[in-house]
Amino acid sequence: EAEVAQSPRYKITEKSQAVAFWCDPISGHATLYWYRQILGQGPELLVQFQDESVVDDSQLPKDRFSAERLKGVDSTLKIQPAELGDSAMYLCASSFLDRNSPLHFGNGTRLTVT
Amino acid sequence: DAKTTQPNSMESNEEEPVHLPCNHSTISGTDYIHWYRQLPSQGPEYVIHGLTSNVNNRMASLAIAEDRKSSTLILHRATLRDAAVYYCILRDHGSSNTGKLIFGQGTTLQVKP
Numbered sequence: 001e002a003e004v005a006q007s008p009r010y011k012i013t014e015k016s017q018a019v020a021f022w023c024d025p026i027s028g029h030a031t032l033y034w035y036r037q038i039l040g041q042g043p044e045l046l047v048q049f050q051d052e053s054v055v056d057d058s059q060l061p062k063d064r065f066s067a068e069r070l071k072g073v074d075s076t077l078k079i080q081p082a083e084l085g086d087s088a089m090y091l092c093a094s095s096f097l098d099r100n101s102p103l104h105f106g107n108g109t110r111l112t113v114t
Numbered sequence: 115d116a117k118t119t120q121p122n123s124m125e126s127n128e129e130e131p132v133h134l135p136c137n138h139s140t141i142s143g144t145d146y147i148h149w150y151r152q153l154p155s156q157g158p159e160y161v162i163h164g165l166t167s168n169v170n171n172r173m174a175s176l177a178i179a180e181d182r183k184s185s186t187l188i189l190h191r192a193t194l195r196d197a198a199v200y201y202c203i204l205r206d207h208g209s210s211n212t213g214k215l216i217f218g219q220g221t222t223l224q225v226k227p
Contacts, residue, residue, distance in 0.1 A: 041219065045214050048214055093157070099205065099213045103160065104160070106157050107155070107157050
């Protein structure tokens with residue numbers, strides 16, 4: 001079964017450094033999501049793309065976070081500069097446009113900011 | 115966005131049925147009830163979803179109250195591999211919004227051998 005690929009699996013960075021995460025969704029999935037999950041909490045939506053367009057980034061801290069999906073396929077989420085509070089799991093998910101289509105999640109990137 | 119309420123944790127014995135409750139008293143007409151679960155160190159995975167009628171698939175069953183203000187996810191025979199956090203989520207299927215999934219805290223299910 002096709003999977004959502006994310007890399008790296010783990011990332012340790014010092015505060016004030018830049019960090020980037022990559023996501024390759026399932027082929028044919030027009031919708032792509034980035035979620036952040038703090039330990040012990042449910043995932044929080046950061047940004048949602050439909051093809052290459054952002055449809056929801058209301059919870060994205062835009063002063064330090066950016067996301068792009070230039071060709072409407074894979075996507076990159078960047079943090080610059082990283083802060084201690086950014087330590088979390090960053091999850092990517094993708095789905096077909098149909099609302100009955102489930103989201104498929106990758107296994108995430110665990111970020112630790114020191 | 116309509117909210118759901120779930121117990122923080124539940125316990126079950128292996129090979130027994132498990133009923134995971136969810137309350138959603140502010141559900142709207144275009145909201146579908148979705149369930150996802152998250153195993154340790156993995157991303158969430160889809161379990162089941164429905165609108166009004168009860169639904170069955172290979173993983174679970176979803177029983178929806180007649181007034182749609184509550185629902186129950188049923189695992190017919192729990193295994194140790196079912197130990198996970200289970201999220202009940204309302205997803206708006208109306209065309210005027212993004213259809214995003216908003217996760218709550220979920221229910222942590224422990225399965226005892």
